[in-house]
Amino acid sequence: MSRSDVIIVGGGLMGCSAAFFLRQRGRSVTLLETDLVGRQASGTNFGNVRRQGRPIDQLPLANRAIETWRKAKELLGSDVEYLQSGHMRVCYRDRPENVEKMEQYAADARQMGLDLEILTGNALRARFPFLGPEVLAGSYSPLDGHANPRLASPAFARAAKRLGAEIHENTKMVSAEKIGTDWEVRTEDGRIFRAPILLITAGAWGDKIAAQLGEPVPFATLAPTMSVTEPVPYAIAPAMGVMTPVEKETVYFRQVARGNIILGGSTRAISYPDLYRAYVLPQNTVSQLQQIRRLAPALGKLNIIRVWTGIEGYTPDSLPVMGPSGKESGLFYAFGFSGSGFQIGPGVGETMAELIDTGKTDIPLAGYDIRRFAKA
Ligand SMILES: Cc1cc2nc3c(=O)[nH]c(=O)nc-3n(C[C@H](O)[C@H](O)[C@H](O)COP(=O)(O)OP(=O)(O)OC[C@H]3O[C@@H](n4cnc5c(N)ncnc54)[C@H](O)[C@@H]3O)c2cc1C
Numbered sequence: 564m565s566r567s568d569v570i571i572v573g574g575g576l577m578g579c580s581a582a583f584f585l586r587q588r589g590r591s592v593t594l595l596e597t598d599l600v601g602r603q604a605s606g607t608n609f610g611n612v613r614r615q616g617r618p619i620d621q622l623p624l625a626n627r628a629i630e631t632w633r634k635a636k637e638l639l640g641s642d643v644e645y646l647q648s649g650h651m652r653v654c655y656r657d658r659p660e661n662v663e664k665m666e667q668y669a670a671d672a673r674q675m676g677l678d679l680e681i682l683t684g685n686a687l688r689a690r691f692p693f694l695g696p697e698v699l700a701g702s703y704s705p706l707d708g709h710a711n712p713r714l715a716s717p718a719f720a721r722a723a724k725r726l727g728a729e730i731h732e733n734t735k736m737v738s739a740e741k742i743g744t745d746w747e748v749r750t751e752d753g754r755i756f757r758a759p760i761l762l763i764t765a766g767a768w769g770d771k772i773a774a775q776l777g778e779p780v781p782f783a784t785l786a787p788t789m790s791v792t793e794p795v796p797y798a799i800a801p802a803m804g805v806m807t808p809v810e811k812e813t814v815y816f817r818q819v820a821r822g823n824i825i826l827g828g829s830t831r832a833i834s835y836p837d838l839y840r841a842y843v844l845p846q847n848t849v850s851q852l853q854q855i856r857r858l859a860p861a862l863g864k865l866n867i868i869r870v871w872t873g874i875e876g877y878t879p880d881s882l883p884v885m886g887p888s889g890k891e892s893g894l895f896y897a898f899g900f901s902g903s904g905f906q907i908g909p910g911v912g913e914t915m916a917e918l919i920d921t922g923k924t925d926i927p928l929a930g931y932d933i934r935r936f937a938k939a
Contacts, residue, residue, distance in 0.1 A: 567591040567729065569919060570748050570758040572736045572772065574598075575605035576905065577897045578764035579719035580631075580912025583639075586726035588920045593756050594720070594728060595748070597735040597768075598839065601716025604766050604900075605908065607873030609789060609815065609827035610712045611802050612906045613650045614677050615668070615704040618882070621907070622675035624926050628910030632710060635909075639722040643714045644819075649801030650707035651691065653858065656699045661806055665702045679704050693799070693859045702806075709802045709817045712905060719912070739776065741891060760919055762895045767836050767876035769884065769898025773933065777890055780899065780936050781879050786834040786841035786872040787827060787902060788851050792865035794822030804828070805858055814854040816862065824862060829854050834874040843870045877901045878936075885911065885931035886918070895919060896933055 569585055571578045574596030582592045594600075612632050614625040631638065632645045654661035662683070669679040682690060683700045691701065720730050735751040739761055746761040763772050770782035797818060804815030805828075814828035829851040834841035848870055856863035878884065881901040888894035897915050904911070914926045 564755045564757060565593060565729070566757045567593040568758060569593070569760040569762060570595065570746060570756050571762045571764055572748070573763065573765035573768070573898070574600035574716065574720060574730065574732070575603055575764060575766050576601065576716045576719065576908030577766070577900075577911045577915070578762070579716045579723060580909045581762060581764060581897070581915045582723035582728045582730070583719045583726065584913045584916030585919065586723050586728050588916055590920060592723065592728040593758065594723070594730045595734045595736050595750065595756070596730070596732050599732050600720040600730065601713070604873045604875045605716045605905065606713050607789070607871060608712045608905045609825060610709045610817065610905065611650070611804070611815065612645065612708045612710050613704070613802065613804075614707050614906060615650060615672065615679055615702060616652055616806065617903065619671045619675060620927050620930065622672065622677055624907050624910045624914060626676055627913060627926060628907045629706070631909035631913065635718070639718045640725070641714070641718045641721065643718050644711035645708065646710070647706060647708040650704045651701050651801045651803045652806045653694065653698045653701040653803065654806045655697045655812075655857070657697070658807065659699060662700045665700060665806065669702060677704065678706070693861055695857050695860050697857050703801070707802070715908070719909075736772070739772075741893070744893070746893060760893050760895065762897065762915060762919065764897050766898055767834070767874045769876055769896065773884070773896060776888070776894065778888060778933050778937070780884055780933065782899065783877045784834045784836045784874055785877055786832040786843070786874060788829055788831060788843060788847040788870070789872060790826040790848060790851060790867045790870045792824040792826070792862070793868050795824070795865065797822050803858065805854070811850050812854055814851055814858055816855060816859070824865065826851055826855055832872065834872075836874050839874070841872045841874045843872045875900070875902055883931050884933045885915070886928045886933070889932070889934035889937065
């Protein structure tokens, strides 16, 4: 049996960054991961490091995260390919009311330290000549950007390990029970771990564990559609996406330094978390390509060389479960990031470490309380 201050269940970006920041605070940490760290949503996502478009009261968390993204190379000792190359969100002519929404959002975001520039007409075309004729306006965030999801969580895990965290891959938690003041966690291969604090960062599997611990959460697990094109000369620095209430229109893309263009969004498939499997549906890729042609017609001529997906957990209000348990002392959750956890990931890890270590945080978490579902 092994004992530490904190057991973390789930080695995605949330778990690995929490392990890193807990070690920075001197807490002993054991992280358990069913598979390999960063192999699920945190390693398969699009890589948007985008603050704009988030709920306004999530911006303090997003701002905290961006500080870590900026210094990731020095902090973690490895490059996660973070590029602060801007992010652009556009709306189409058939929804002109979105321009006003963008302007209101920009005014509110400015109060929270996020500066956005609204572009229309000639200014928009001059700056982004590749946008399609249906694009009416855009909101440009110069200090957002993108990073490589395949690198991020393993970099946090390695850095946490260097600071002394125990990282157990291929180790699945099967039960957790409070015995006295300790949590006793049992794994599929029969090992036992104990700690006074248990943090559940199990992504799309978080609801199952929360239900096991007596706090069920309504949840859907879906598979967003991703593609990558052949490489072309590097020309587009910002990540770009569409602001729309219609799922099939929600496409986005970014170009990596090697020249390939990564495409994401439009319709999603169901996934099979019990099997650790999700499949790309051809009709979703077709829908994505149709919508990408509206956003930037020239991209429609490129060949797709690979498609993939991942498993993401969604709550009914698209907000995560983040904070202490509503029932048990020493139990914390951070899961259900509903398709937008990558950017805030390092902020989530740092905030959970602060909350666990000091019992408080200035980051607003009230909207993420697990008890909101019990009330509903
Ligand atoms: C295809 C796709 C595209 C996306 N694009 C973006 C984007 O561009 N921008 C953005 O901000 N967000 C994006 N997201 C969402 C983002 O990736 C997630 O919100 C975020 O990575 C969630 O991190 P996590 O650590 O909570 O979950 P995960 O990365 O899924 O990690 C959870 C881990 O818990 C482990 N686990 C589960 N059960 C157990 C157990 N019993 N014992 C031990 N370990 C367990 C799993 O194996 C898994 O590794 C996307 C998601 C997907 C799938």
